[in-house]
Amino acid sequence: MSRRLLLLLLVVLAMLGSGCSSTPPPPQGGSGGTLRLAYLADMAQADPDVFYDIEGNTVILSVYEGLLKYKPDSTEVIPSLAESWEVSPDGLTYTFHLRTGVKFQDGTPFNAQAVKMSFQRRLDVGAAPSYMLEPVASMQTPDATTFVVRLKHPVAPFLHYMASSWGPKIISPKALADNAGKDHAQTWAKEHASGTGPFQLTAFERGQRYELTRFDGYWGQKAHVDKVEIRIIPDIGTQRLQLQSGDLDAILHSFPVAELASVKSNPDLQVRDFSSFLNAIIYLNTNKQPLSDPALRTALAGAIDRDSLVKEVYGPYAKPSTSTYPSGLLDPALAPVAYPPSETTAAAGAGKKLTFAFTADDSGIHRRLAELVQQRLDAAGFSVTIKEVQLPQVYEYVNDLQAAPDMVLQTNTPDGAHPDMWARIEWYSKGGLNYLGYKSPQVDRLLDQALETTDKATSDRDYGQAGKILAQDTGIIFVADPRDVMVLRKNLTGVEHVPNYPWALNLAALQKG
């Protein structure tokens, strides 16, 4: 009887399954097919004036465009909706000459007035990304294709603000007016979009999937694929199975490094790695014992034995940081980092107790790094306790630095490819990511000076000097410059990556062979 029952169960399972093939061929709306991607987490919202996350970049950058963008594999700012621009010698006036013949996805024309409305909306909404427009004194639209911004003071990275993936994006004025409500159309923009980009957002199913459909009225090179289907699959193991089974075309981040080797032997898959501005760093709490002692901080940095650590954790997919700035932002020679060899710091710890917090990441890299750092520091005589925390807890540390951990591990990336956009959030005394309250009046002064300097060589020197002071101080340990690693199906071509847009590819350029 029991065997019969088991058999019956299996038959039922098989009947249920076999009828519904798990891998239906993608609907062929046109010739390009459907590109299938996955996010590990819900992007929460598609409003470009509120969105300030990394997961979700691909949607924002496909649907919306800003005035400028970055050239692939480069930090060079190139035209997007602005064809050209001029900056006045005093660094206060930016004149953008806009592209003509551009249409929003709702069919209305793009012009200078639309740019002004979108900039104003960003300020009115007043969420985090509005900091980029905070220095704006006035905006003018002398004609339909000219947009003039006057700043309150010179802002060295202003063009990089315009090219940032979190920078101002231009939204259809009609869509904003039709859906204005009482919140500058924020309710609408959470789940809807009308930009000028190569894809339209045609479905936003929270917690489940997003769908992008090719915008045939796009002014530039039209997208190759007809649709992009982005499903939310919060488990990297499940994503991997789906990629191997051909239900996904690419995994754009967090693929476990240890398993990349097995992928390489799979004839259907390709591993691609790109330069990025991702930076794995360890913040040190200089505000309390024992790490208030600079000599101890330097010895600790040496005891970690960074070179072998990076090799062990990232394999070939990261290099030990050579500068206090992510590689590519500033000439490394201007702000180099070097730590004493671990042999010289063998007994540096002398029994001192340290707490070490790290935020969990999906690839498991942070946990691995934290455990190895703990081992090495314990070997050097420290007594280290590690703990996993959530990001909102990390933000709380600065409110009570005496209760905060001695060390915090985090991987960050700057908003744009400009040294100010890294230094100002990481080590400026009021910086948003200065989790453990590093403070140096000299660093603050140099950064403020550099921000308003119009001569690049002079400002770079100041940024370098600020970085050097931090490096001498060992306020932060710069551990690694990881690569942006992606695993794609072999038949995907047209892979185009920008170092400043982590976890993202230009979806319009991708082609399914």
Added chain:
Amino acid sequence: MARFALTRLASLVGILLGLSVVVFLLEAVVPADPVRAMVGASALPQIVEAKRHELGLDRPLPAQYAQFLSRAVRGDLSMSLHTRRPVRTDIGAFLPATVELAATALALAVVLGGALGLLTARGGGTSLRVALVASASVPAFLLALLLLIVFYARFGWFPGSGRISPDLGAPTGPTGLLIIDGLVHGRLDVVRDALAHLALPALCLALGPAVALGRTLRSSLQTVLVSDHIRTARAKGLTERGVLLRHGVRPALNAPLTMAGLQVGMLLAGVVVVESVFAWPGLGLYTVRAIASVDFPAIAGVTLVMGAVYVIVNALVDLAQVAADPRLHAR
């Protein structure tokens, strides 16, 4: 009956109050700054403070709790910090997926557990017992991955994630339960697709409770099978099967029903893991994300809803016990 309903209602209110206090105490002891995390690192200080004020998070904890309660009794569970929507809207959107999954898993657990109990009570069913116990002793996340590797990646019998194939154009409503909605709209393709998506996650969730149910049923059946009325039934010449099904099961249901009510709690806890692995867009997934953002309004909302479901299910179990065993009426 009225007294039963009243005591259950009172205990529901008490439990929900208790849960809400626990969640708020958690908020007090976990130092975190969800507002900074919500608006982003580069936000100007005045923006962070304005948001904090808007959300009422600059007020003392008791005041926040009072505000939460006064809103909650009106059905307003505040705004989620992560999705920036009312928590009630979010729960409305994610709950049906979890209900569908948990209900299917429970049904599956009852069937499997019932089979296990009936078969093993008479000393048989060894292979079913071994199969069930073995798979139930594997941790849920591992079992989920194993099921995926075998039935999705290897054989391709079942889909790998989600509730429904996106290109199917499934009806939205009226219940949010895809199987029922599919039947209502006469879309058998939707029903089949939804069942195929349900099979693996539901099986994964059902195995643990199935074993617990089966074992309880087995031991209470064994007690019943040596009682006087069973001897009488056998003496009347009924077949062993007839004895078991007609005279044995009903008096033996009390303990398994209690166990089923308790296992609903296990099921609700299990959905967090299972929904993550199978990308099942339900409350479990929503909770994982809420915890990562230290999104207390969302965590509190989910806790209250799950608590209410648990209490209600156990009240239904009590009713079912009375129906199964009329002797309980007298008490």
